[in-house]
Amino acid sequence: MATVKSKETPLSWVCEVIEEKRKNMIRNEMKKSKHKQTAVWLGLLLLAVLSACRHVQDKDGGRIVAGNEPIFQNFEYVGKDEIYVENPLPEGHFYSPILQGCYPDPSITRKGDDYYLVTSSFVMFPGVPIFHSKDLVNWKQIGHVLERESQLKVGDAGISMGVYAPDILYNPHNDTFYLITTQFAGGFGNIVVKTKDPLQGNWSDPIKLNFDGIDPALFFDDDGKAYVVHNDAPDEGKELYQGHRVIKVWDYDVEKDQVIAGTDKIIVDGGVDISKKPIWIEAPHVYKRYGKYYLMCAEGGTGANHSEVIFVSDSPRGPYKPAEKNPILSQRHLDKSRPNPVEWAGHADLVETPNGDWYGVFLAIRPNEKGRVNTGRETFILPVDWSGEWPVFQGGMEPLKPSIEMPRGAENKTGMDDFFPSGNFTFVDNFEGTGLDDRWIALRGPREKFIRKSKNGLVIKPFNVNIKALKPISTLFHRQQHATFSASVDMHYKPETAGDLAGLACVQSEAFNYVFGVTKSGKDYYLVLERTEKGTSKLIAQTRLERMGKISLKVTANGDDYRFYYAMNNGTFENLGGTVSGDILSTDVAGGFTGAMIGLYATSANDIKVE
Template sequence: MKISKPILLSLFFILLSFSGAFSQKSNGPIFSKTTYQGNDQVYKDYPLAADEFYNPILQGCYPDPSITRKGGDYYLVNSSFAMFPGVPIFHSKDLVNWTQIGHVLDRKSQLKVEDSGISAGIYAPDILYNQYNDTFYMITTQFSGGMGNIVVKTKDPKQGWSDPNKLNFSGIDPALFFDEDGKAYVVHNDAPDKGKELYNGHRVIKIWEYDMAADQVIEGSDKIIVDGGVDIKQKPSWIEAPHIYKKNGKYYLMCAEGGTGGWHSEVIFVSDNPKGPYIPAPSNPILTQRYFAKDRKNKVDWAGHADLVLGPDNKYYGVFLGIRPNTKDRVNSGRETFILPVDWSGEFPVFENGLIPMEPKIKMPKGVTENKTGKDGFFPNGNFTYTEEFKSDKLDYRWIGLRGPREDFMSISKYGVEIKPFAVNIKEVKPISTLFYRQQHKDFSFSTTMDYKPASEKDLAGITCLQSEKFHYVFGVTKKGSDFYLVLERTEKGTSTIIASQKIELKGAIQLEVKAKGDDHEFSYSIDGGAMKNLGGVVSGDILSTNVAGGFTGTLLGLYATAANDAVPQ
């Protein structure tokens, strides 16, 4: 039978497309059913009553919270450092039940973190609704891409944000304030004037007048309104994260003091004028956990970096960061978002129960009748299981990239999510081809099913527990000669060690799992769908802790692929 030339050409292109598809599948892993399960003892010991909810409200690496309100709608944002997209944004009607509605900085034109370390990038975003022009503003410091301090805005946080406007001042932690007379101001942390630094950690709070038409500070309008902190004679460290509030005709300046660590706190000042002078409250701090026993049960520490909002019950509430270290005082889940009611019946606000050891649960605001966390799209809280089969066209907002968009390396099909490996190793300060999920519990498991056959020794795919580019575990499949191997690698201070490796028969999908109980981590696998087999024994999670690895993030659990593997099986 004679086949015409057009038909031959069509068959050729069809075969070519199939060839390309198979080639791509052989080089990129497909991850299907992936499950995160949290199982902390504290939630078993403290079951909720009908009118209670758990603290923190956002578990895992959601630090530096800022909150604002428009009518009955609340919006909350967090620092995101080099994570992409940046600045997760949440919405609530009642301060109890939260949904993530996206990210403020979700485009390369807004977020330039492609060559920044994991703890650079976005610091301390401030979100504020301006009722006088019906506009939301988000102002932050971007330590990357030559950006510095920036502001973006929108009429509707659910519909995306503008490209950033670069602001003409140095320092960090900027926040906006809109006054009734139409004037606007920016306050921020900065260094003292040149030659006037008195001690290590000496910082100041500055204020600028802000031109809303130009979205820019007014040159020459800057003024130092706090020097050092509450009492400079005591050499207070790292006065930062300022916010101005107006109540009963007076201006209140609230700041963090003591640094993000064991001496962290929140302090308050008052003035008759937005530009000061500001007088500290006699009862500072108004929030801290620094005075209590180090071995207290269910310890919450490092409390501070707060923001206030009027709640649905016409009572003030404050969101702030805190940590929940494990029994070895390790901080693997990072700084989390907590909330407490605030008593502002006197001249100065005070966080209720914020000056005693914090409890794992609190009462819901009066009038809120249902705790819906973990149901109907609301963010989960307490112990929970989250299973992702990657069957939706839209990836859940909890999955993030590092230094670049997820869409640059992943695609979703009926088989799961396929990751196209970059020729970049996880140790490099570049965008990496990894989907990340935040660790949210001390005791957890993270497992996935992976369909993958590496083509060479430079190919590896699997899971990772990552604190930074210099501190992490990699547990994945690679090739050595003509054989397939499973390898467990530990990287500390940038130096990698192979903990264990195992030659495997790779005929189909493989299940990979990391399970942690506090500091003890175990990595396991199954190649036949049967019982999981451990590789490498019990290993320490020490390198996944902020107070070991340094930096500002919590542990990220990742689905990882690379075409630049350097983990050689033994």
Template sequence: MKQRRMKYKWNTWLSLLALTLMSSCQQNSGDRKDTIVAGREPVFQNFEYVGNDKIYAEQPLPDGHFYNPILQGCYPDPSITRKGDDYYLVVSSFVMFPGVPIFHSKDLVNWKQIGHVLDRESQLKVETAGISAGIYAPDIMYNPHNDTFYMITTQIASGIGNMVVKTKDPLQGNWSDPIKLNFGGIDPALFFDDDGKAYVIHNDAPDEGKALYEGHRVIKVWEYDVENDQVIAGTDKIIVDGGVDIAQKPIWIEAPHIYKRHNKYYLMCAEGGTGGNHSEVIFVSDSPHGPYKPATTNPILSQRHLDKSRPNPVEWAGHADLVETPDGEWYGVFLAVRPNEKNRVNTGRETFILPVDWSGEWPVFEGGMEPLKPSIQMPQGAENKMNTDDFFPNGNFTFIDKFEGKGLDDRWIALRGPREKFVQESKDGLVIKPFDVNIKVQQPISTLFYRQQHATFSAFVDMHYKPETEGDLAGLACVQSEAFNYVFGITKSGEDYSIVLERTEKGESSIVAQAKLAELGKISLKVEAQGDDYQFAYALDSGNFENLGGIVSGDILSTDVAGGFTGAMIGLYATSANDIHIN
């Protein structure tokens, strides 16, 4: 054991020494000449993700339009708020670390990620949670009465439950540590009335013994003490029981929001569950406490009733939030999915936006009950800059990260723990320190993830690596969860080095293909997909790519196959607890 530790330290020293000796010449992605000595800690360079969906190639943007969804990939459960002409949007992050991505826009078209709300271990305690636990349905709300922004959410881990954090300025971050809230259920949201009074609404179970059917839920309201950041005991009241019409046994009334307009209180909720029956419904009352009357026009947003064979379908639309512009116009953000040709959902639940017509009594998502289109018209005065500068891209785009020590892009995330605990940045590459756990466990893993954002994509990276033992492995991983994933990496068996592709389904793993490697140094790894068809390939020392395993199914990377709430992710993976045994 002592000898192994000495070898490990020696290889670590060699890797770090090699980083300082690398050429500083300017070269193209994928073509940089290297002097890195491959060691037990992999060094990654020249990551490139290219999205090439047919729908964007065949339907270029008309003048004055922008693409929908605005956030492609696993960015679900959006919530939006506004202060002046600044819009802020947050989404669910589950056990991703840092948690709750936050975006900023001046015009609802061009969005910049300004960081994460939960970026410290004191805020996010998800170390042993399954991938679809953690942070659910964050709600962001600006309170003009104390000039403070709130993010309220449910943390399904570590006994925290419902919680709220605060900041004066989301652009600066510095969100507070969580304040635990004294109520159950999920999907809390805040509402600040004109008189300064505050309320919390949320999904909950019916009172004990009153559940009538599976999926029967209620919406509750509490008065909220802004001074002490806590619900006021004894003020809770059920304001919706079951949904729009309990005689129809509606399921999973959730994600509530209250809006005040013309001295009326409008309660908007998701109904039907995040899946094929998802929808958005609305109610009205003269008081925050109810009683609430459902609209006769419900649902106001859904795709569930449409022909499933329609071209380029968007499904599962719901879980919405509304915002009013300074000019009195209304928009709604919501989640939906874009299934591939086999009706699989590998990109997960994404964030869409639509204009909302509220000229009548009820808000109407414009086109929200019709087949959703790939682009919509921009608000007046907006200019589409989504694929320029540091605006968040959409449509077909390329993301390149050469890992030159300039700081990690906010799109890179870890699972269950900080990236900084296993990543070392340099101007010459990204070193990943392997943890003694592998990708199949519910613990922090030494893997840096980028979300899959297209049905048709390729992802490429250069890696310098030389495993020392059979427990060492590094490479790429395509992950839907700890129980559903592909691992494509380099490991050792006896004195031989091998590249292996492993498929894990329902926690059961099998080797798809493997090949011995005569020598190790620089290796290029690539995964590409066309809908459900995935391929993995490798190239030694900038040579030609060789496929490993042929075409494999992306079924296990689909949300509706693997279950849960996340989308597929591409990981730069390293472990010293490899359990793939080479034949």
């Protein structure tokens, strides 16, 4: 017989008693009743009461009772890189990178004193994060460009497929913003979308463009004519070496939003000097200055040999002549043993300020102590001197410093008033209110299909696929933005079967990741830590949990050293699995183009077997 509790009894205890009583009553009634319907109706009645108990919190602060839909609370990300401790901001300076973590392939444009910046997003959903600034220092994320399923069809794509190298450009002739990009999924290829006002969003559905290749960019001339430049393969039979690529130009019909058939022309073959077999000339942009047309491209591939090069012509259709001093931006020639190295610099875009100054945004990486790239390719910025014939990235061929001087008239407000933080910072999300912070993304499908807000926190509906699947997964991700960080969250969860699991996941891709979560084996609950490398999984550690209630999960990293911790019901954090390597969370080990992410994960297709 159950003991009657006092009025201080936590509601969670009452719910557990009801649940057990429901099961016992059904069993008893099934044994003695000639009419099984009686047992069924009694069971359903108590089940309704039990359902009312789920996802509620005691008035006295007791446990939240959650079933196999976990409730997440109190997410906290803390970045503590030593470089920012050793290099506090001098007066009048701001930190670069301006977007830390996996924000690669930046493109920038301006209308009046409004700047807009976008980056690649691959299969992240929503896609193409877009930022707004008035001064190039303080940036607010205003949403995503590709946020509807009609715009982004990446549901079965690997993590490094999807959206590559978006180019954003304002056309003053029709007061319209264009975003042109390559989407390697959904049968799209090269596409363009448009809006009158990025602050309002409302980007159009994609228009598929009739050309192959990658990295397209638009150029609008003073006379209103438009052009597209992009990377492509050489003509058939003319490839001279592996990595040999060309830059093409097309005339573009603004009324029909399509390249004009038959106008394609190769304007760069191979790179600056084809006799040296340059690889991967790509990411072209055209600018007009001094009555001439400047073509700026990345060269060397988006890795250790990455660089930015420049050409000039009297016509947007060429022929283009390279500058005598190329590259104009790179870190590849510098001493690899230098302190706090920044590498892989390239893939740049330029913007002119209203007062005639120039700046360039570009990607680069900050490797950890083992040279690994867990934070991925990030967005940096430098002033550009274009007082002479050629644009010169100021300091772009020297070891990049952690901070640069602010533009004239700017005031550093990063991390305040919804401006994106930089340097060392803390991000806290209690999942209150109706909206979701734009830093949170899903993979391959909308967040709204598996999350909902409750008065107790964020509820994740587990999909019947796990984190290794090339399908939408029920995981909400935050980018890793520092080499040294911690990320923690409180979770209320009660798995019902061995197929249920929820917790944290540290993910570089579907084939390279760590899963740290709670599951069930028999009648017991377990916390497990699994490492997946090249698609092969190994159970690193497990521990049996006495009973399920609130569990706090935390992951920390100090460079390559990662550790996973847990605490039950506000107790002391305990480590599970010791110190593990972050190698599989690094781009240079896992391959691909993304950076590591921390996920709030749930699945009903768990394949981790407790030993």
